[in-house]
Amino acid sequence: MTWGTLMSRAHGMCEFCGGMDDCLPVEVDGVGEILLCAICESDPPAEHWRCLETAAQSEHPEVQVAVWRKLAEIGEPWAEDLRGRMRLAPETQALL
Incomplete structure (x- = not known):
């Protein structure tokens, strides 16, 4: 996926938490790329991950798979x- 397509799909925001600072593409093994901010790419406190409650409702399979895998961790x-x-x-489900 091109940078422009990814930015457009994600509206320039982290696809986990909605943050807009320092977002970069991250490869989701076997699925494609998602856009994540520096906080979600780091090791934030467990409470930060409550943002996944919203991200879990994404219509994009790449995001859904990434959320599923993160929740397991x-x-x-x-x-x-x-x-x-x-x-x-x-x-x-076949991508999990």
Whole structure:
């Protein structure tokens, strides 16, 4: 995906938290690229990841897969609950 296409799809914002500072493309293995800010690319406190509650509703399979994988890493009850509530299209499930 080109930089311009990615920026357009993400409206220039981090596709996890909506932040607009220092956003860069990040490869999601086997799926494609998403746009993430420096905070989401670093090691923020677990509470920061509550932003994934909104990101989980993304219509873009790349973002959905990235959210699914990140939620598995968090290890908090709310993250496990959110992961259980995510509804993914069969095509997206095949990418997990």
